[in-house]
Amino acid sequence: MPTLEMANPAALPADWRDIFALTKPRVMSLVVFTGLAGLLAAPVLPPLVLGFTAILCIALAAGACGALNQWYEADLDAKMRRTAKRPLPAGRMDPQSALHFGVGLGSFSVLLMGLATNWLAAILLAASILFYVLVYTVWLKPRTAQNIVIGGAAGAFPPLIGWVAATGHVAALPLLLFAVIFLWTPPHFWALSLFVRSDYAAAGIPMLPVVAGVTNTRRQIFLYSLPMAAAAIAPWPLGMTGPIYGISAAILSFVFLVLAGRVLTNRATDPARMEPEKHLFAFSVLYLFALFTVLVADRFLPW
Amino acid sequence: MTHEDEIIRKRQRERARIMALLLGAFVVLLFFITMAKTGLNW
Numbered sequence: 001m002p003t004l005e006m007a008n009p010a011a012l013p014a015d016w017r018d019i020f021a022l023t024k025p026r027v028m029s030l031v032v033f034t035g036l037a038g039l040l041a042a043p044v045l046p047p048l049v050l051g052f053t054a055i056l057c058i059a060l061a062a063g064a065c066g067a068l069n070q071w072y073e074a075d076l077d078a079k080m081r082r083t084a085k086r087p088l089p090a091g092r093m094d095p096q097s098a099l100h101f102g103v104g105l106g107s108f109s110v111l112l113m114g115l116a117t118n119w120l121a122a123i124l125l126a127a128s129i130l131f132y133v134l135v136y137t138v139w140l141k142p143r144t145a146q147n148i149v150i151g152g153a154a155g156a157f158p159p160l161i162g163w164v165a166a167t168g169h170v171a172a173l174p175l176l177l178f179a180v181i182f183l184w185t186p187p188h189f190w191a192l193s194l195f196v197r198s199d200y201a202a203a204g205i206p207m208l209p210v211v212a213g214v215t216n217t218r219r220q221i222f223l224y225s226l227p228m229a230a231a232a233i234a235p236w237p238l239g240m241t242g243p244i245y246g247i248s249a250a251i252l253s254f255v256f257l258v259l260a261g262r263v264l265t266n267r268a269t270d271p272a273r274m275e276p277e278k279h280l281f282a283f284s285v286l287y288l289f290a291l292f293t294v295l296v297a298d299r300f301l302p303w
Numbered sequence: 304m305t306h307e308d309e310i311i312r313k314r315q316r317e318r319a320r321i322m323a324l325l326l327g328a329f330v331v332l333l334f335f336i337t338m339a340k341t342g343l344n345w
Contacts, residue, residue, distance in 0.1 A: 012307075013314045016321050047339040053332065116336050 014097055018087035022070055022098055023063030023105075030288065031062040031158050034181065037292035038159025038174055041299050042166035050116055054165035057113035058158050061125050064106030065132045065154070071098040072137050079203040082196060113165065121165040128157035142204075145211040148193075152185025153178075159292070173240045176231055177295075183228035184288060187221045187260060191281040194218070194263075195271040218264050221280070225260040229253035232291055245298035249291060256280075256287050 035058035039051055046054070070077065070088055078089035087093040106129045114122030136151030156178045163174035190208055193200055194217055197209040209217045232253050236246025262276040304312070 012311060013318065015314055016318050019318075049332070049335040049339045053336060056332075116340075 014087065014093040018092050019097075019101060021087055022067040022093075022101060024066030024070075025063075027066060028059055028062045030285070031155065032059045033289060034177075034292055035059075035158035035162040037296050038162030038177060039166045040162075040296045041159075041173065041177075042163045044167055046117065046166050051166065053116040054113065054121065054162060057109045057116070057125060057165075058161055060105055060109035060112075061129050062158075064102050064109060065129055067098055067102030067105065068129075068133045069137050071095055071102055072133070074098075076142075076203045076205065080199040082199055113161075117165040118168045120168060120170075121161055124157060124161045124164055128154055128161065131157075143206070145206045145208045147206070148186050148189045148208070152182050152189075155185055156181035172238070173235055176235055176238075176240070177292075179231040180228060180291070181288070183224055183231055184284065186224045187228065187256075188281065188284040190217050190221050191263065191277045191284065194277045195274040195281075198271070214269055218266065222257075222260045222264040225257055229257055235295075241295065242298045244301055245294050248294040252287050252290055256283065259283050 032055060036055050039046075039054060045051065070086055073083075074086075074088035074095060077083035077086050083089065088095060088098055106126075110122050110126045110129070113125050132151070132154035136147065136154050140147040140151055159177040159181070160170065160174040163177075164170060193207040194209050194214060197207065197214075200207040201210045208220060212220075232249045233246065235241040236243070236249065259276065259280040263280050266274065266276045268274055
């Protein structure tokens with residue numbers, strides 16, 4: 001039996017752990033959570049197995065996006081400290097396997113969604129994959145500092161898909177949830193890109209701090225936080241949710257705005273002194289989890 | 304068998320095992336989806 005060169009680890013069959021890592025499991029957890037919240041916030045709940053399948057499909061689609069993103073950006077990932085150890089830039093997997101895995105997983109998730117729930121949910125799922133891979137990863141990310149703004153729409157799809165999987169139609173509340181994540185994405189990623197901007201600059205990715213400067217980015221973070229807070233609170237005065245959600249959303253959004261205000265007034269350019277940016281980034285993840293948790297709690301608690 | 308062959312065999316074995324588990328889970332899932340879609344909610 002011929003032996004393979006160990007000097008070229010990509011010639012070996014990929015380890016299953018590396019295939020799993022391609023799906024970006026940590027990102028997947030937030031996507032699954034918001035998709036589940038969208039499904040549970042719907043006025044009608046599907047049978048348990050169909051709800052489970054809908055969430056599974058959203059998770060598989062997110063995994064496919066992660067794999068295709070890493071396949072396309074392997075050369076950029078190799079230039080950034082944060083991503084250089086991923087399976088493709090580290091040479092532990094050959095690119096074609098990652099491409100086949102991503103396309104296969106994405107197609108499977110769309111077909112299963114259509115067969116198990118409804119084809120509108122499947123079309124939205126396919127649109128979110130194509131938007132993330134083609135519009136964000138291939139087109140916008142390497143070309144414009146507004147990449148995160150428009151690309152954020154891809155991450156905003158899951159609650160809408162969860163809702164449509166349960167009800168079969170689009171409504172105002174999931175569209176507002178879409179708007180919340182869409183407007184949350186720029187402050188979240190720009191806070192991160194402020195304190196890792198040397199990484200993005202090294203990889204030649206035109207993130208806002210690299211192109212427009214630190215001060216302008218801080219101003220943009222605060223400006224995007226305002227409509228995000230408005231969209232997050234809006235379901236309550238519009239009568240779509242109760243006071244549990246409304247009051248919680250107001251408190252959470254207030255804290256978000258205070259942290260964004262601290263980022264706005266920070267003058268540091270050294271990443272080591274960017275505590276406000278790090279606090280905002282950490283809180284932004286908690287914010288989204290908490291907001292969608294209270295949305296579901298509001299739907300099921302009897303107030 | 305060389306060290307490289309052992310690594311290849313080990314990885315193939317692990318991947319085959321996981322693929323078998325996933326296919327088994329998929330068959331079970333399809334069964335329950337069919338039950339739910341045909342109105343036989345368990």
